[in-house]
Amino acid sequence: MSKISKIGSGLVGICAIISATSSSYAACPTAFVVVKGQVENAPHKSIVRVQLVYLRQQTEQIEDSSDMSLEGGTYTIKVPYYTQSRGPVVNGQFGKCNRKPKTVIVSLVQDDHEYDRISLDFARDFTMPYPGTYALRSEIVLHAPLDPH
Numbered sequence: 001m002s003k004i005s006k007i008g009s010g011l012v013g014i015c016a017i018i019s020a021t022s023s024s025y026a027a028c029p030t031a032f033v034v035v036k037g038q039v040e041n042a043p044h045k046s047i048v049r050v051q052l053v054y055l056r057q058q059t060e061q062i063e064d065s066s067d068m069s070l071e072g073g074t075y076t077i078k079v080p081y082y083t084q085s086r087g088p089v090v091n092g093q094f095g096k097c098n099r100k101p102k103t104v105i106v107s108l109v110q111d112d113h114e115y116d117r118i119s120l121d122f123a124r125d126f127t128m129p130y131p132g133t134y135a136l137r138s139e140i141v142l143h144a145p146l147d148p149h
Helices: 003-024
Strands: 030-040 047-056 059-069 074-082 103-110 113-121 126-130 133-136 140-143
Touching: 030 047, 030 103, 047 074, 059 074, 059 103, 103 140, 113 140
Parallel strands: 030 133, 030 140
Antiparallel strands: 030 074, 047 059, 047 103, 103 113, 126 133
């Protein structure tokens, strides 16, 4: 084998070991936030947007979101999020599995116009019906004007 081949083989081996080691620490599950509700007077081609807001370094940041086109006027949106805290590596661990949103924003949007917005407190307004899934305690209603133009 040439020196280049030996070096390449060594690098591939090291990468495989690092990959296997780091994937063994990826033990935190993905959780879900489920928002259900309805829209009154939904404009044509409007969407419902759900945004998860986290408190990070004393500031609130939107980090996860999902949109859904309306069909009929009801919606159910399931937003996945990663539960691993973004803390530093401590004793070989990559953080705790306790990351949760602080606030959930639900809005009715068409193009760049926002018709309605509801801000929900995650701790107060959501319940965990089964592990890893947080559901809104009660459905919400978004409103748009009768004549959006």
